[in-house]
Amino acid sequence: MLLRAENLAKRFGGVHAVQDVSFALAPGTVHAIIGPNGAGKTTLLNLLTGIYQPSEGGVFLGARELTGLPPHRFAAAGIGRTFQNLQIFFNMSALENVMAGRWLHEGGSLAAAALRLPQLVRAERRCRAEAHSLLDLVGLARWADAASDAMPYGALKRLEIARALAAGPKLLLLDEPAAGLNPTETHEIDRLIRELASRGITIVLVEHNMKLVMGVSGHVIVLDEGRLLAEGEPREVSADPRVIEAYLGVEAR
Amino acid sequence: MASPAAAAPPSASSAPRRSLLALAGAVALLPLVLPNNYTYEVAILVGLNAIVCVGLNLLIGYAGQISLGHAGFFGLGAYGTAILAVRYGWPTPASLAATVAAVALLAWAIGRPILRLRGHALAMATLGMGIIVAVVIATEDRYTGGPDGMSVPPLAIAGHVLAGERAWYWVVGVLLVATVWLAQNLIDSPRGRAWRALHGSEFAASAIGIDPARHKLAAFVLSAALAAFAGALTAHYAGFITPAKASFLHSIELVTMVVFGGMASSLGAVVGAAALTTLPQLLTVFKEYEMVLLGAVLMLTMIFMPQGLVPTLGKALAAARGKSR
Numbered sequence: 098m099l100l101r102a103e104n105l106a107k108r109f110g111g112v113h114a115v116q117d118v119s120f121a122l123a124p125g126t127v128h129a130i131i132g133p134n135g136a137g138k139t140t141l142l143n144l145l146t147g148i149y150q151p152s153e154g155g156v157f158l159g160a161r162e163l164t165g166l167p168p169h170r171f172a173a174a175g176i177g178r179t180f181q182n183l184q185i186f187f188n189m190s191a192l193e194n195v196m197a198g199r200w201l202h203e204g205g206s207l208a209a210a211a212l213r214l215p216q217l218v219r220a221e222r223r224c225r226a227e228a229h230s231l232l233d234l235v236g237l238a239r240w241a242d243a244a245s246d247a248m249p250y251g252a253l254k255r256l257e258i259a260r261a262l263a264a265g266p267k268l269l270l271l272d273e274p275a276a277g278l279n280p281t282e283t284h285e286i287d288r289l290i291r292e293l294a295s296r297g298i299t300i301v302l303v304e305h306n307m308k309l310v311m312g313v314s315g316h317v318i319v320l321d322e323g324r325l326l327a328e329g330e331p332r333e334v335s336a337d338p339r340v341i342e343a344y345l346g347v348e349a350r
Numbered sequence: 351m352a353s354p355a356a357a358a359p360p361s362a363s364s365a366p367r368r369s370l371l372a373l374a375g376a377v378a379l380l381p382l383v384l385p386n387n388y389t390y391e392v393a394i395l396v397g398l399n400a401i402v403c404v405g406l407n408l409l410i411g412y413a414g415q416i417s418l419g420h421a422g423f424f425g426l427g428a429y430g431t432a433i434l435a436v437r438y439g440w441p442t443p444a445s446l447a448a449t450v451a452a453v454a455l456l457a458w459a460i461g462r463p464i465l466r467l468r469g470h471a472l473a474m475a476t477l478g479m480g481i482i483v484a485v486v487i488a489t490e491d492r493y494t495g496g497p498d499g500m501s502v503p504p505l506a507i508a509g510h511v512l513a514g515e516r517a518w519y520w521v522v523g524v525l526l527v528a529t530v531w532l533a534q535n536l537i538d539s540p541r542g543r544a545w546r547a548l549h550g551s552e553f554a555a556s557a558i559g560i561d562p563a564r565h566k567l568a569a570f571v572l573s574a575a576l577a578a579f580a581g582a583l584t585a586h587y588a589g590f591i592t593p594a595k596a597s598f599l600h601s602i603e604l605v606t607m608v609v610f611g612g613m614a615s616s617l618g619a620v621v622g623a624a625a626l627t628t629l630p631q632l633l634t635v636f637k638e639y640e641m642v643l644l645g646a647v648l649m650l651t652m653i654f655m656p657q658g659l660v661p662t663l664g665k666a667l668a669a670a671r672g673k674s675r
Contacts, residue, residue, distance in 0.1 A: 169556040210539035
């Protein structure tokens with residue numbers, strides 16, 4: 098198993114946002130986390146990326162426990178993510194956003210950077226080429242030199258994915274990648290997720306668009322009121338009466 | 351339309367390189383129009399303030415952190431080298447280098463807890479730090495001469511005393527161009543992108559493995575060291591220093607230079623330093639109202655060109671060129 102959540106719980110004051118959630122994610126699969134609004138999906142994602150510390154329980158990547166580490170250490174361990182509300186570096190171009198994503202693989206000393214030593218110039222050339230190919234992969238090649246604050250919403254959603262990919266994650270968490278997108282753009286995201294999965298990146302998708310979720314994912318986790326309600330293949334989960342009830346209310350039975 | 355792959359991406363670093371050349375040209379040509387020693391003196395002060403502002407701009411404009419206490423570091427640089435040279439008889443290059451290193455260390459120690467704070471809290475903490483430094487300098491009169499100030503020996507490198515406005519002009523000019531060059535290189539490097547990423551979104555930065563605390567601290571220490579360096583040079587150049595150089599007013603002056611000239615623009619920091627160093631010299635009648643003047647400049651800048659002078663002009667120029675095509 099690539100990622101394990103063990104008895105995860107998060108309380109904000111008296112509010113139980115996530116309670117006793119355990120699951121394991123197999124590598125190379127597209128996993129989806131679904132649930133009605135307020136079910137705790139984004140809280141769970143924040144627990145899996147170190148933004149929140151769990152009140153109870155732990156997060157493991159492979160054999161390694163990540164619980165309690167700061168977010169940048171989760172990233173260094175191989176967990177990448179995008180954000181429900183765009184978190185673009187609007188003070189940089191599209192290309193620079195993706196190049197920034199290469200930080201974990203670049204680094205270099207302060208002196209080498211300030212003096213622009215030859216090794217840095219070479220590394221920068223590689224970094225730039227890598228960023229261009231990632232922009233190409235997400236279909237943003239023509240936006241490379243655009244100021245990111247001049248780009249349309251749909252393009253920015255894909256720019257976040259390219260930036261997250263630049264860090265070379267083993268596990269990529271996508272927080273509502275299709276929210277606010279039109280059907281054509283959603284189809285593009287669908288295609289992109291499949292492409293990434295085929296490259297061996299394990300994907301966790303938090304999404305409201307059921308057509309996208311059911312089409313693309315091999316494993317679905319359903320949350321309701323902070324608890325794990327059901328999990329399994331999309332077909333099983335969508336036939337589960339508890340899931341139908343959580344989504345549509347008791348009357349639907 | 352050309353295929354996207356064929357469209358040659360304009361070199362990202364061409365604009366900074368042009369502004370660096372423009373700055374070097376201005377430094378080289380300025381002596382042709384400087385009529386007397388007094389104007390040289392103003393130009394030297396502009397250069398020294400500009401070095402502080404280029405450093406402060408790395409912190410404010412690029413890494414997105416505020417400091418209202420940088421005059422404290424400037425003052426520590428000035429008094430540190432003065433005290434080592436006068437009271438302990440250190441050779442001036444050694445006193446200068448040791449002071450800059452000590453201030454960097456101090457900034458690191460202070461910055462570690464302070465930079466966990468954000469926004470207003472960070473502004474208040476740096477403000478408090480600056481005020482403490484100013485108070486210590488004004489009251490420890492055994493070492494600093496207190497409010498009366500103290501005299502500082504000239505910079506002497508291997509027996510050669512750096513004296514005269516012209517010599518100082520070239521030294522400061524070369525140091526300024528070098529500082530801008532180093533700053534621009536840094537900005538266009540992985541580390542510079544990490545700093546800018548923090549400004550853009552701290553959440554997203556940490557999600558790609560950038561440690562916010564570490565990089566804020568690095569930008570803070572570097573900008574403090576540059577302020578101390580310029581402070582120490584100013585002390586040796588002027589030959590006399592007073593606690594005013596470490597005051598809150600001077601901190602605000604420095605921030606106003608950065609904001610007015612243009613955040614996230616190294617040339618902007620230089621232009622801001624030039625404008626706000628020269629202006630009070632020209633308008634000596636306003637001396638009493640310096641604080642008012644600074645406040646007005648800061649307010650008008652935020653209202654009418656929040657990006658600052660140089661980026662605003664740059665955009666206007668680009669738009670005009672686009673139209674004429």
